[in-house]
Amino acid sequence: MSSQHTAPSYLRYVDRLEMAVLSRHEAVQRVFGSELFALTSLMGPLSDGPAWPSDASWVVLEHGDCSCIVSDGLSDPWVERNRPDTGLGLEVFVESPDAPFSPDDPMAISDTWMFPMTAEVSHTLAAYPRLCRKLLDGEVLSYRFNIEHIKDGRGLVGALLHVPESLAEGLVTDMGKVSLVAATLLTTEELRWLRGRGEDGRNELLAMLNDAGVGSQSRPDRPSVVEV
Numbered sequence: 001m002s003s004q005h006t007a008p009s010y011l012r013y014v015d016r017l018e019m020a021v022l023s024r025h026e027a028v029q030r031v032f033g034s035e036l037f038a039l040t041s042l043m044g045p046l047s048d049g050p051a052w053p054s055d056a057s058w059v060v061l062e063h064g065d066c067s068c069i070v071s072d073g074l075s076d077p078w079v080e081r082n083r084p085d086t087g088l089g090l091e092v093f094v095e096s097p098d099a100p101f102s103p104d105d106p107m108a109i110s111d112t113w114m115f116p117m118t119a120e121v122s123h124t125l126a127a128y129p130r131l132c133r134k135l136l137d138g139e140v141l142s143y144r145f146n147i148e149h150i151k152d153g154r155g156l157v158g159a160l161l162h163v164p165e166s167l168a169e170g171l172v173t174d175m176g177k178v179s180l181v182a183a184t185l186l187t188t189e190e191l192r193w194l195r196g197r198g199e200d201g202r203n204e205l206l207a208m209l210n211d212a213g214v215g216s217q218s219r220p221d222r223p224s225v226v227e228v
Contacts, residue, residue, distance in 0.1 A: 013077070013079050016077045016085060016175075017054055017076060017077060019174055019175070020075070020076055020077050020085065020086075020087075020173065020174070020175050021072075021076070023173040023174035023175065024072070024075060024091075024171060024173050024178065025059070025072075027171035027172055027173050027178070028059065028061070028070060028091075028171060029061070031167065031169075031170075031171060031180070032061055032062075032063045032068060032070075033063070034061040034062040034063060034068075035061060035103070036059040036060065036061040036070075037059060037060050037061065037103070037106035038057070038058075038059055038072070039057070039058040039059060039060055039069070039106070039107065039109075039110060039115070050123055050126040050127035051126065052073050052074060052076065052087075052126045053073065053074065053075070053076040053077060053078050053087035053088065054073050054076035054077075054087075055073055055076075056073060056119075056122070056123070056126070057071070057072040057073045058070065058071055058072050058115070058118060058119065058122070059072045060101065060106050060109050062101060063095050065097050066095040066096055066097045066217060067095065067096055067097075067099045067100065067101035067109055067114065068093055068094070068095040068096075069093060069094050069095075069109065069114050069115060069118040070091055070092070070093040070118075070180075071091045071092045071093070071118065071122040071125075072091065073087075074087055074088045074090055074091050074092065074122065074125060074126060074132075075087045075088060075089060075090060075091055075171075075173070075175075075178040077175060084176075085175040085176065086173070086175050086176045086177070086178055088125065088126065088129055088132045089132060089136050089178060089179060090125070090132055090135060090136060090170075090178060090179040090180070090181050091171070091178060091179075091180060091181070092118065092121050092122050092125060092161070092180075092181045092182075092183055093118070093180060093181070093182060093183070093216075094114050094117050094118045094121075094182075094183050094185075094218055095182070095216060095217055095218065096114060096185075096217060096218045096219060097217060097219065098219050098220065098221070099112045099113070099114045100112075113220065114218075117157070117159070117183065117185070117218070118183065120145050121143065121145075121159060121161065121183045124143065124145075125181075131161075135161060135162075135163065135179065135181050136179055138163065139199065140160060140161065140162045140199070140202040140203055140206050141160070141161040141162075141202065142158060142159070142160055142161070142186070142191075142194050142202055143158065143159045143160075143161060143183075144156050144157070144158050144191065145157055145159070156191070157185070157186075158185075158186035158187075158188075158190065158191030158194070159183045159184060159185055159186060159218075160183075160184045160186055160202065160205060160206060160209070161181055161182070161183055161184075162181065162182055162184070162206055162216070163179055163180065163181055163182070164180070164182050164215060164216045165210075166215075167180045167182075167216075182216035183218070184209065184214070184215075184216050184217065184218055185218035185219065185220060186205075187222070187223075187224040188224075189224035189226055189227070190205060190224050190225065190226050193205070193226040205225070205226070208225040208226065209225055211225075212225045
């Protein structure tokens, strides 16, 4: 589980929230090495989505040669003082070299497949804290969902949720450590290959993705790393 600090008890919630957001933004920029831009005004694909610790929000930035969207609020502090100041303890990101990003028009990325994918996974983690606990414990998870931008013949999309080794340190914030979880887009063949293989299959697929140089990157048209 992520290590946590406790904000001074005399701080109001609005002050704890501001401290968490500013500290997280600084940490995101340090880890990804790029200026971030807020996508706060955008709503995810679930109009009646689950409650986040604070508000649903996302940021966009560059990570090497990739465009990257990161959730921005799953690790906000809970209002209740008996709950963690790091919220659900993680933030999720999707990165791809195939989606255009320009600092002059950062909102344009919301029209690509990357935003609905990131938002879908973010909302799901907010709705199911037990999944967050599994990810914080180092488990690799797979997830099937449906978004119009990218889907197989059955209307499904698959993603592998994992903490990349290169980002194992996560975000070091004033509230404590926050894990960074990658959502990596899977091919139809990889999604089919995973069926019935359980945790061992997910770990094996992640190893194959890393060996093939895919890592945490999502590319809708890349070759599969498995044969079905």
